[in-house]
Amino acid sequence: MGYAASEPGTTAVAPALAIKILVAGGFGVGKTTMVGTISEIRPLHTEELLSDRGVGVDDTSGVEEKITTTVALDFGRITIREGLWLYLFGTPGQDRFWFMWDELALGALGAVVLADTRRLQDCFPAVDYFEQRGIPFVVGVNCFEGARRYDPDKVRRALGLNPSIPIVLCDVRERASVKEVLTTLVTYAVEGP
Amino acid sequence: MTGEDPGPLIRLFGLTGGRARPQGEMFDLVAIVTTVFGARPPADLQPEHHAVLALCRRPKPVADVAAHLRLPVNITRVILGDLRREGLVGIERPRPAAQTIDERIYREVLDGLRSL
Ligand SMILES: Nc1nc2c(ncn2[C@@H]2O[C@H](COP(=O)(O)OP(=O)(O)OP(=O)(O)O)[C@@H](O)[C@H]2O)c(=O)[nH]1
Ligand SMILES: [Mg+2]
Numbered sequence: 001m002g003y004a005a006s007e008p009g010t011t012a013v014a015p016a017l018a019i020k021i022l023v024a025g026g027f028g029v030g031k032t033t034m035v036g037t038i039s040e041i042r043p044l045h046t047e048e049l050l051s052d053r054g055v056g057v058d059d060t061s062g063v064e065e066k067i068t069t070t071v072a073l074d075f076g077r078i079t080i081r082e083g084l085w086l087y088l089f090g091t092p093g094q095d096r097f098w099f100m101w102d103e104l105a106l107g108a109l110g111a112v113v114l115a116d117t118r119r120l121q122d123c124f125p126a127v128d129y130f131e132q133r134g135i136p137f138v139v140g141v142n143c144f145e146g147a148r149r150y151d152p153d154k155v156r157r158a159l160g161l162n163p164s165i166p167i168v169l170c171d172v173r174e175r176a177s178v179k180e181v182l183t184t185l186v187t188y189a190v191e192g193p
Numbered sequence: 194m195t196g197e198d199p200g201p202l203i204r205l206f207g208l209t210g211g212r213a214r215p216q217g218e219m220f221d222l223v224a225i226v227t228t229v230f231g232a233r234p235p236a237d238l239q240p241e242h243h244a245v246l247a248l249c250r251r252p253k254p255v256a257d258v259a260a261h262l263r264l265p266v267n268i269t270r271v272i273l274g275d276l277r278r279e280g281l282v283g284i285e286r287p288r289p290a291a292q293t294i295d296e297r298i299y300r301e302v303l304d305g306l307r308s309l
Contacts, residue, residue, distance in 0.1 A: 019293075107290055190299050
């Protein structure tokens with residue numbers, strides 16, 4: 001077996017690198033769809049079992065309290081080459097799972113905040129979150145059928161976004177569209193405004 | 194999601210000795226797990242632990258390990274913590290993406306995305 005060992009100094013190849021990208025936004029805005037459209041694997045539903053952390057878990061009793069609440073974590077993968085991957089994580093929508101965002105956001109390259117023009121306010125918490133932590137993000141305006149194709153400047157004003165933050169109109173069911181959102185994010189995160 | 198067959202959960206409980214949290218480090222979802230070359234696993238190792246050792250001969254992030262095992266991330270972390278304590282896997286704490294992405298990787302990622 002010619003596999004690289006993990007001991008420092010014995011690895012000849014470049015270290016494996018998995019780059020984290022978050023997909024955030026309000027309830028039902030298309031996060032799971034976006035991850036599924038671009039991922040080479042079926043969007044995996046990794047269930048996070050909540051344990052004894054203070055997350056306001058529904059009141060249960062006894063030992064079950066530790067293990068009964070689950071939250072599905074969407075996750076998708078794009079292999080760039082062996083040892084270099086992009087991982088997309090759809091953030092859990094419910095507020096009581098904020099603590100998971102912190103874990104997900106740690107060291108992330110950046111985030112896509114999906115917005116639905118019919119209820120733009122739903123993405124405020126996500127925008128605030130990434131702004132406060134200085135995590136680079138782009139806003140993807142998911143153009144649902146029936147929703148007017150919005151003027152990005154209107155979205156910018158409505159969200160109070162800094163002029164440098166990219167806004168991309170998208171259809172998260174379309175691969176090409178999701179690619180555009182992601183290349184915009186990667187470029188913005190690496191090169192800056 | 195509640196009210197399902199409790200069987201699997203009880204089994205998970207056994208797998209981790211009731212620990213829902215790993216001792217020590219809270220492995221990041223993209224921390225890279227690599228099976229230590231030439232490590233000799235103990236005979237009584239559980240199937241899930243064996244599965245990790247086989248999978249991670251090629252380095253894999255924690256999230257992938259959880260997905261392959263079809264286990265919750267927390268439980269996967271407990272298993273990984275055990276394996277590391279036994280010296281069977283190495284787990285590399287990821288550095289922030291901003292520090293690891295050099296010009297070459299940046300180009301590779303962009304080209305890779307475009308050619309999808
Ligand atoms: N017409 C249309 N429907 C969409 C689009 N994106 C998502 N949908 C649909 O909207 C619904 C919600 O999409 P999801 O991807 O599940 O949204 P989500 O953000 O993951 O939702 P939660 O995880 O529940 O917050 C699904 O029925 C999708 O098929 C879109 O661009 N156009
Ligand atoms: Mg979803």
